[in-house]
Amino acid sequence: MPKFKPKLVPTLATLVGFGLLIALGTWQAQRYSWKLDIEERRDQNMVSAPIEVSSLKEIKDLDYRKVHAKGKLLTEYSVFFKFRMIDGKSGYWVASPMVFDDGAILVQRGWSPIEQKPENLDLKEADSVEGLVYALDRVIADADTRDAVKELDKDTLQGWNTLDLDAVYERLPFERPQRPALLVLDKNVDADLVASLEHITQPYMTSEKHLGYSITWYTLSVGLLMLWLASCFGKIGGHAPRKR
Template sequence: MGRAARIALIVGAALASLGFLALTCWQVQRLSWKLDLIERVEARLKAEPVAPPAVSTEVTKADEYRRLRLRGQFEPREVLVQATTELGGGYWVIAPLRLDDGRTVLVNRGFVPPEQRAPELHAAPAGTVELTGLLRLSEPGGGPLRQNMPAEGRWYSRDVAGIAAQLALTGPVAPFFVDESADAAQPRRWPRPGLTVLRFTNNHAVYAATWLALAAMAAVAAGYLVREERRRSPSH
């Protein structure tokens, strides 16, 4: 191997070490962000439920999973969104709840298996209801590789604006939806609420350790190549 090739290997190993070190720093930053997210979500889940934000209020990631308290009447219409849960495949039942102040909030009443999809098998309660749930952000577009097709009644994501248009809702509609909390009085009811997934994958520490190990290995390789190059040099 010529000297130019050996120098190229040294430079490549050094650059690889720096690249792996940069990835280590990035994963450490991601770890800090993930731990902060978990802490914030856990704090929201323990907080007392509050009234929903005004329709005009901008809702961001910082508001997701806040516990809300809703009071109103369900309208006799719904949309089924395809879902896969710990209970298997089926649908989320999304229904509009007209609040006492005239606003409408889309509520994910819970999950139903295919054999329970008929509206008469999971009808919303009549009259005024009170419920609590978690604020969730709209999911526009559809699912992975599958676009929502409202004209065909196929929904793969909980797209608030799209569902509101499909249901022809009038008046102010909240730009978010609410996952209804579990019903302790009816633990086996359909739709089955309380299935919101709140587990956050946190492998950033493992990734950081892996990148750091690779950075160290590349640095050792670069050091070895430098030592060998110096040994080969005529001046030594």
């Protein structure tokens, strides 16, 4: 019967690898739980009646809630965010400030295919819009555009490579939300743009993907442990007996 003979180096390597795989699995499990809660709240709020708001203060803590906002949707200080896909087609999002007495929130007006040049868009002003409040949990800074654009042009759409809401808000002459947030339109205001809650607020990494990654890391940790046990019993990594 094979004897249990663990070796120092394989054992230490296994401990390190096992701990790392367990940590990765646990991290993805936590992300799964967090993302599942977001998706459930999003699905519930998507069918809820809109809340009437007329100030920036009223929008606070309304993540994934539909609102009917009354203010002034400007065409001035509009920006567009590049590299945005819908149904496999490349394009960009267009955003403009909705101004209240106490500040402004950027309104994601809709998506346009890349073939349509931003300077040719016919953007409309409005006194009220309906959409969903969407706050980002992480902003990816667009360093190149931050360096090149020190202030927004009132008459020219500025293009950004990432959804760098912090930088855009810093360049607007209005008070901003505490967190980087958008009001994503539910219905078209502009004929040249496609308003879509589904494509904008659907997370890139769904809860199902996080769950799959978590299962993968845990499975790999069990596999690593089995390999270590096999090596301890001489099933792998051993030397074949010499013939006499």
